[in-house]
Amino acid sequence: MISSIFEALMLICFGLAWPFSIYKSWTSRTNKGKSLFFLTVLFIGYLCGILFKITGNTDRILILYILNGSMVLTDIAIYFRNRKRDNRP
Numbered sequence: 001m002i003s004s005i006f007e008a009l010m011l012i013c014f015g016l017a018w019p020f021s022i023y024k025s026w027t028s029r030t031n032k033g034k035s036l037f038f039l040t041v042l043f044i045g046y047l048c049g050i051l052f053k054i055t056g057n058t059d060r061i062l063i064l065y066i067l068n069g070s071m072v073l074t075d076i077a078i079y080f081r082n083r084k085r086d087n088r089p
Contacts, residue, residue: 004059004061007061008060008061008064011061011064011065011068012064014068015064015067015068015071018068018071018072018074018075019071021071021075022071022074022075022078025075025078025079025082026078028082029082029085030082030085030086031079031082031083031086032086034079034082036076036079039072039075039076039079040076042072043069043072043073043076046065046068046069046072047069049065049069050062050065050066050069053065
C-alpha cells in the first residue's frame with residue numbers, strides 16, 4: 001500500500017511536467033531542444049508500466065500511467081507536426 005502511494009506521487013510529479021512540455025511544443029512550432037528518441041523511450045516506459053499493472057497488479061495507479069502515456073503520445077504527435085514545419089524551405 002505505501003509503495004503505491006510513492007508510485008502515485010512519482011507519476012503525479014512526472015505528469016505535472018507534461019502539460020508544460022506539450023504547451024511549449026505547440027506554441028514554439030519547432031523541435032529545437034526535443035528528442036524523438038527520448039520521447040519514445042519515455043512512452044515505452046509508460047507502456048511497460050501499463051502492462052505491469054494489467055497483468056496482475058491492477059490498481060488505480062493504472063490511470064496515472066495511461067494519463068502520462070497519453071500526454072507523451074500527444075507530445076510525440078506534436079513533434080511530427082513541428083518536424084514538418086522545421087523542414088519547410
